[in-house]
Amino acid sequence: MTKQKTPPMIALTPIALGRTALSQTAQAQIAPSLRERLKYWQELRLLTPLDRHFALSLCDIEGLDNHSSEAELFMLICALLSRQLSNQHSCLVLSQIDLANPMMEECYRAPASCSINLSLTELEHQLSQFSAVGQAGDNTPLILDTGCLYLNKYHFFETHVAHKLNRLAQTELIATSNAFDAGTLNQVRQQLDCLFPAAENAQIDWQKVATATALTKALAVITGGPGTGKTTTVTKLLLLLQTQSAMNIKLVAPTGKAAARLSESIKDSKAKLHDFLCAQLSQQLSLQLKQAESPLASTSSTQSSPPKKQAQGQMSLDFDHTVVENQTGAENQTVADIQTENVNPDSSSLLALKQLIASLSLIPEEASTLHRLLGVIPNSHKFRHDEHNPLRLDLLVVDEASMVDLPMMHKLLSALPKDARLILLGDQDQLASVEAGAVLADICAGLKAPASSAAQWQMRYSHEQALLLEALTGEKLTRYIHPQARLGDSLCILFHSHRFKGDAGIGLLAAAVNHADIKAIRQVWQQQHQELNWFEHQADSNSAQGKDALLALSVSAYGDYLSLIADNKRQFEITDASALHSPKTIIDSFNQYRILCAMRAGEFGVDGINAALTQALKQRKLIDPKQEFYLGRPIIIASNDYNLGLFNGDIGLILQDKDQPTRLMAHFIKADGSVLKVQPARLPSHDTCYAMTVHKSQGSEFAKVSFVLPPKPSTAQWQLLTKELLYTAITRAKAQFYCLGSQPVFERASRQVTLRASGLARRLWDE
Numbered sequence: 001m002t003k004q005k006t007p008p009m010i011a012l013t014p015i016a017l018g019r020t021a022l023s024q025t026a027q028a029q030i031a032p033s034l035r036e037r038l039k040y041w042q043e044l045r046l047l048t049p050l051d052r053h054f055a056l057s058l059c060d061i062e063g064l065d066n067h068s069s070e071a072e073l074f075m076l077i078c079a080l081l082s083r084q085l086s087n088q089h090s091c092l093v094l095s096q097i098d099l100a101n102p103m104m105e106e107c108y109r110a111p112a113s114c115s116i117n118l119s120l121t122e123l124e125h126q127l128s129q130f131s132a133v134g135q136a137g138d139n140t141p142l143i144l145d146t147g148c149l150y151l152n153k154y155h156f157f158e159t160h161v162a163h164k165l166n167r168l169a170q171t172e173l174i175a176t177s178n179a180f181d182a183g184t185l186n187q188v189r190q191q192l193d194c195l196f197p198a199a200e201n202a203q204i205d206w207q208k209v210a211t212a213t214a215l216t217k218a219l220a221v222i223t224g225g226p227g228t229g230k231t232t233t234v235t236k237l238l239l240l241l242q243t244q245s246a247m248n249i250k251l252v253a254p255t256g257k258a259a260a261r262l263s264e265s266i267k268d269s270k271a272k273l274h275d276f277l278c279a280q281l282s283q284q285l286s287l288q289l290k291q292a293e294s295p296l297a298s299t300s301s302t303q304s305s306p307p308k309k310q311a312q313g314q315m316s317l318d319f320d321h322t323v324v325e326n327q328t329g330a331e332n333q334t335v336a337d338i339q340t341e342n343v344n345p346d347s348s349s350l351l352a353l354k355q356l357i358a359s360l361s362l363i364p365e366e367a368s369t370l371h372r373l374l375g376v377i378p379n380s381h382k383f384r385h386d387e388h389n390p391l392r393l394d395l396l397v398v399d400e401a402s403m404v405d406l407p408m409m410h411k412l413l414s415a416l417p418k419d420a421r422l423i424l425l426g427d428q429d430q431l432a433s434v435e436a437g438a439v440l441a442d443i444c445a446g447l448k449a450p451a452s453s454a455a456q457w458q459m460r461y462s463h464e465q466a467l468l469l470e471a472l473t474g475e476k477l478t479r480y481i482h483p484q485a486r487l488g489d490s491l492c493i494l495f496h497s498h499r500f501k502g503d504a505g506i507g508l509l510a511a512a513v514n515h516a517d518i519k520a521i522r523q524v525w526q527q528q529h530q531e532l533n534w535f536e537h538q539a540d541s542n543s544a545q546g547k548d549a550l551l552a553l554s555v556s557a558y559g560d561y562l563s564l565i566a567d568n569k570r571q572f573e574i575t576d577a578s579a580l581h582s583p584k585t586i587i588d589s590f591n592q593y594r595i596l597c598a599m600r601a602g603e604f605g606v607d608g609i610n611a612a613l614t615q616a617l618k619q620r621k622l623i624d625p626k627q628e629f630y631l632g633r634p635i636i637i638a639s640n641d642y643n644l645g646l647f648n649g650d651i652g653l654i655l656q657d658k659d660q661p662t663r664l665m666a667h668f669i670k671a672d673g674s675v676l677k678v679q680p681a682r683l684p685s686h687d688t689c690y691a692m693t694v695h696k697s698q699g700s701e702f703a704k705v706s707f708v709l710p711p712k713p714s715t716a717q718w719q720l721l722t723k724e725l726l727y728t729a730i731t732r733a734k735a736q737f738y739c740l741g742s743q744p745v746f747e748r749a750s751r752q753v754t755l756r757a758s759g760l761a762r763r764l765w766d767e
């Protein structure tokens with residue numbers, strides 16, 4: 001270990017005496033050592049106990065004299081690094097340290113404040129001299145890389161994720177349009193045209209471009225806000241891929257709830273796509289028949305004809321399972337049924353349609369959680385699938401990718417087989433993952449439009465990729481050519497929301513918040529959209545009018561599922577099980593409404609709102625919370641229990657057991673739609689869930705959402721109030737959004753952007 005003889009590196013500011021808020025230790029001494037300051041910062045909650053112990057342990061490992069200025073600098077930097085990791089950053093960016101007030105104490109001359117009397121270059125040099133600090137690839141506890149200090153493990157995760165994503169992005173499945181023979185290029189174009197018919201407006205169909213992107217690259221990242229058609233696009237893409245050659249496709253999402261939603265969305269998309277293709281087929285057939293001037297032969301038979309091999313042998317498809325809803329109102333038929341002698345079965349457009357319809361059944365519908373896919377090993381942080389035991393699949397689709405943290409992305413990419421493709425879906429503007437990193441945001445970072453641009457995002461293609469995508473889609477993309485496209489060739493952002501029409505309040509508010517556009521935010525609220533409702537926090541703390549209004553609304557909104565439970569109770573009393581509402585119906589009804597809080601603790605946090613609403617529902621005799629697990633109590637699981645199959649974030653209800661109505665059981669709906677019943681006493685740690693945090697609501701949607709902001713946020717609370725939090729809360733609502741807050745808090749939060757320190761964006765876009 002090399003020790004440097006340098007002037008004092010940390011200037012210790014004498015403590016201010018006589019301040020009541022000081023710890024006794026801090027008050028008693030004029031110039032406390034850094035060890036004492038660490039303790040004091042922990043008392044002030046500027047550090048966690050873990051941060052302090054991390055700093056002390058590393059100083060011990062380094063073997064420094066505790067009172068030396070080197071030791072003090074090292075401890076301080078280690079504490080700062082640990083604090084960054086506790087705040088979900090991947091590293092400590094040295095240039096972001098406020099050298100004059102590194103601990104960022106609110107009062108500059110706060111009792112334990114200190115400053116670092118070194119330039120940034122000197123600081124970096126000093127740090128590189130410690131034996132615990134190494135360079136990329138070293139086996140040291142800490143790594144200093146390009147001005148960022150990492151815990152070795154996080155540095156490894158980050159470089160590995162960057163390497164894997166870059167490698168996947170560079171894996172060209174089709175490099176240029178010349179790679180196709182003319183027939184194949186035409187076939188793919190025709191299929192794309194068929195799935196994405198030209199719209200009347202002249203705008204680029206980004207869904208079509210995204211699909212083509214994923215046909216050409218082993219990595220495709222399709223992002224966009226709610227309802228922009230990510231699932232619709234990926235369903236069409238999977239269909240195209242399955243028509244090319246049958247693949248082993250797996251669908252995953254980070255949580256059980258998100259996986260269940262993905263399954264539902266894919267099913268819904270498939271059904272819509274089936275109807276759409278059948279309508280197209282019907283149209284084509286009518287056209288051909290008209291041309292042949294011959295009426296459609298009788299199609300009344302509902303029997304499936306034996307599958308017909310195509311005459312020219314170009315395709316040998318089994319159309320047996322392909323059912324067509326005839327527009328003329330005839331019964332469902334197979335495609336084979338409605339072939340007639342008068343129709344040319346080899347017409348390329350007909351064949352393309354039939355091929356697509358036949359392949360629909362090959363698109364998987366069941367989605368699992370990432371944990372289940374990777375194979376949890378009880379009591380271990382490792383998974384069954386890793387680089388030594390890769391997953392068995394050809395294509396992996398990961399939904400809600402914004403929720404995937406850096407360590408999980410590392411594990412997922414490690415387990416991905418060499419030749420597999422990866423498709424990431426998500427909303428890059430949503431809250432970042434609960435744990436370290438902001439992987440999806442870093443992946444999209446290179447598409448951030450320059451500040452001067454009106455657009456927020458701008459596509460970035462290499463010359464070759466722009467031409468290839470143009471050849472496949474017919475869309476004009478050359479204006480997006482960028483000299484350093486890097487990951488841009490694999491990315492596509494969908495802009496147009498099909499859920500929120502142009503003038504719908506929720507969509508407008510979400511967009512205004514996303515752009516941190518205060519003027520637009522005020523305008524949207526002033527326009528008094530019927531789907532947006534504001535409850536003002538009362539300035540007078542004795543009056544709880546805004547909160548009362550929210551509670552009254554919530555009692556009424558939750559009244560629906562509670563009345564279904566009351567119905568069942570009556571049915572059980574008269575022992576008539578025939579008219580019971582199923583647990584799924586009741587849980588679906590409960591999921592129509594949710595209160596989302598910015599905070600966990602306090603009167604306006606999850607804890608306070610849950611307690612107040614429990615009381616309000618009790619007063620209205622809608623619940624009887626005499627015992628802990630009372631009928632109708634909503635539960636959210638707070639930790640994983642692999643044996644029970646319950647995961648952090650799973651939501652269920654305490655309901656009467658159909659088989660033994662005197663017994664109350666926690667009921668959950670699993671991703672495959674089945675009901676899981678668990679004895680309340682066996683539940684892993686859990687909370688009541690009339691209200692939940694915005695963080696926990698990621699991956700879920702509700703018809704109505706009430707969002708609660710604290711009236712007077714503390715300094716610590718302000719750190720959580722960001723535009724991503726607001727945007728995520730707003731976009732959980734499909735039909736109605738209510739907000740209990742105050743204008744200054746809402747607006748200041750809209751201006752605060754989540755910044756997660758990480759080197760991933762640089763590794764993906766600049767190196």
Ligand SMILES: Nc1ncnc2c1ncn2[C@@H]1O[C@H](COP(=O)(O)OP(=O)(O)OP(=O)(O)O)[C@@H](O)[C@H]1O
Pocket residue numbers: 207224225226227228229230231232233265269272498499
């Ligand atoms: N090009 C389109 N034209 C018309 N409707 C569309 C189009 N694309 C998607 N939709 C419809 O918009 C709705 C939302 O689409 P989809 O579920 O694919 O979006 P998403 O981005 O996956 O949504 P979420 O954010 O909820 O995951 C669906 O009803 C879908 O049928």
